[in-house]
Amino acid sequence: MLVRMTTNADAPQTRPRRRAPAGAAVLREDVTEAIRAAVFEELAAVGYARMSIEGIARRAGVGKTAVYRRWRSKLHLVLDVVSEIAVMGLPVPDTGSLQDDLRMLYEVTSRALRHPVASQILPDLQAEAARNPEIAEALQNALQKGQEGVASKIIVAAEQRGEIRPGLNDELALDLISGPLYWRSVVIRSPKLPKGYLAALAHATTEALKAL
Template sequence: MLPAMPAHPGTPRETPGDAPRRAPAGAAVLREDVTDAIRAAVFEELAAVGFARMSIEGIARRAGVGKTAVYRRWKSKLALVLDLVSAVAAEGLPAPATGSLHGDVRALLEVAAHALRHPVASRVIPDLLVESARHPEIADAIKAALLDSRQGVAAVVVREAVARGELPAGTDPDRALDLIVGPLYWRLAVVRGELPAGYLDGLATSAVAALRAG
C-alpha cells in the first residue's frame, strides 16, 4: 500500500519569516507542508521518469521548493526513496477478519489489487524492483514494504484458518502468500493485464483449494 499522497500545496517555501522567532537550539525547523509537498513530488517524479532519471532538481521543481529544502531533509535521492518506501512498510496491512478462509483470502486479494492498480504504484513498484538489483538498500526496503507486512497478515490468516479447522496444522504462511498474491502480482505488475469480472473470486477459490490440498 502506498501512503496517501497529500494534495499539492502549491509552492511552499521555507523562508526566515516562516520559522518561529525562537528555533530549538541546534535544530532546524522544518515545515511539515514543505515535507509533504516533497514526498508527493517524489512519487510523481518516480512515476514520470523512474529512479535512474529522477533528480533532486526535478523533485524540487515539481514540489515548488528550492533544492536546499530537499537536502535539509535527505542527503540524496536514494535516501529520500528509502524513507518513503519505509513509510509504506510502517503503515502495515490490516489482517482481514471475515470469519472464513475464503473470505479472508478474498479480502487480502482486494487490498493487494487496489494497491497494485494504483496509478502511481503500478509504475513505481516495477521500476524500484529493477533498481533493487543495483541498490541492496532498495531491495531491503521493498522487502519490508511489500513482503514483510503481508507475511504477517498471511500468518494471521493461516493461524485463524487452522484454529477453525479449515487448514491442517503446519500450513506454511509463506507458501500461502505465494499462492494468494503471486498470481495477482504477475498479472497486474508484470503482464499488466486487466482483471475480468469474477477474477478475484476465482483466484481466491483456487488459492484456498491449493492450500487445503497441502
C-alpha cells in the same frame, strides 16, 4: 506487494513526531509530506534514473535546500519513501471465512497495485533494484512486510477456525496467497482482470492451503 498507496480508505498514516534537538531547525511536517508525495509523482513520471532533487523540489513547491535538510541524496530519499510502504499496513480481513478473507485481501491489494502511480513506480524500482542492492533490500522489505503481516493473521484465524491444519509452511502459504495476483498485476501487467478472477483466485488459494 504493495506500494505506498494508502489503502485504508485513503486515510493518511499518523507517525509520531520527533522532538528536535535543542538549537536545531524545526522541519515542517507539511513540507516533508509534500516532498514525499512529489517523490512518488516524479518516480511515476520520469523513473528513478532520471529523477533529480531539482525535479522533486520543483514538484513539491520547495527549494532544494528543504530536500537536502531532510535527506542527503536522491538514493536516501527514495529508500526512506519506499521503506514507508512496509509500515503502512493493509487492513486485516475478518469475515469469519478463509475464502472470504482472501477475496477481501485480493480486492484491496488489486486496487493498490493497479493504481496509476503504483503501476508505474513498481516496475521501475524493480529494474533499479537489480543494479542497486540498497534499493533491492528496501523494496523487498516493503513488499514483504505488509503482505506477510496480513497473510499470517489470515492463516492463524483459519487455523483457529479449523479450516486448515495448524503448522503450515509459512513461506509456501505466503507464496500461494501473494504470488498469482502480483504476477498478473505487476509482472505481466494485465490491463484488466477477467470477470470473476478475484473470487476464483480466492477459492483456488483456499483449496490449495487446505491441501498443504
